[in-house]
Ligand SMILES: O=c1nc[nH]c2c1ncn2[C@H]1C[C@H](O)[C@@H](COP(=O)(O)OP(=O)(O)OP(=O)(O)O)O1
């Protein structure tokens with residue numbers, strides 16, 4: 001099987017990528033498999049900057065083609081927060097604390113003003129290519145409490161109106177079909193012939 005290397009240590013993202021890449025006959029390899037001791041500091045102020053930073057750092061270290069994902073949740077009533085700081089919103093990579101912080105900050109905000117979107121920027125970098133980025137989004141609203149147990153991160157409070165479910169109530173395949181990550185990867189795969197030439 002062909003392999004695709006993803007510059008992530010997030011197991012939830014890795015599962016999302018597997019649901020998308022397995023049908024394309026790619027095995028997903030992450031930093032947890034091959035570069036667990038490497039830390040890449042996310043010093044950028046945009047998803048694009050951080051995705052490029054992660055992809056280029058790992059690609060240079062391995063001498064291989066690498067894909068990275070920088071992603072997050074933008075809540076309109078919070079001026080776009082937590083945004084690029086989604087993973088660190090309430091401290092250090094604590095999904096439950098991050099969710100509670102969003103819910104507390106949205107207390108008293110009525111349903112019609114709880115609009116939000118997930119954003120995912122995928123960067124691809126390799127020894128013989130110019131680094132490129134692809135942005136995918138997914139629109140939804142923030143519920144008042146958690147629903148569902150699939151997925152990761154903010155999935156249990158992110159409601160997708162078209163499906164009448166939260167992201168955490170979807171299977172990985174259903175999520176991939178509509179998610180910010182799925183949409184970014186579909187843009188990447190459309191462009192892949194141009195990226196690799
Ligand atoms: O589909 C998603 N469903 C729910 N939550 C999500 C999703 N996509 C991103 N998110 C949240 C999780 C984390 O709080 C932040 C990503 O932060 P981000 O730095 O890109 O990822 P990370 O640090 O967890 O892993 P890594 O940098 O090793 O890829 O946005």
Ligand SMILES: [Mg+2]
Pocket residue numbers: 042087
């Ligand atoms: Mg990160």
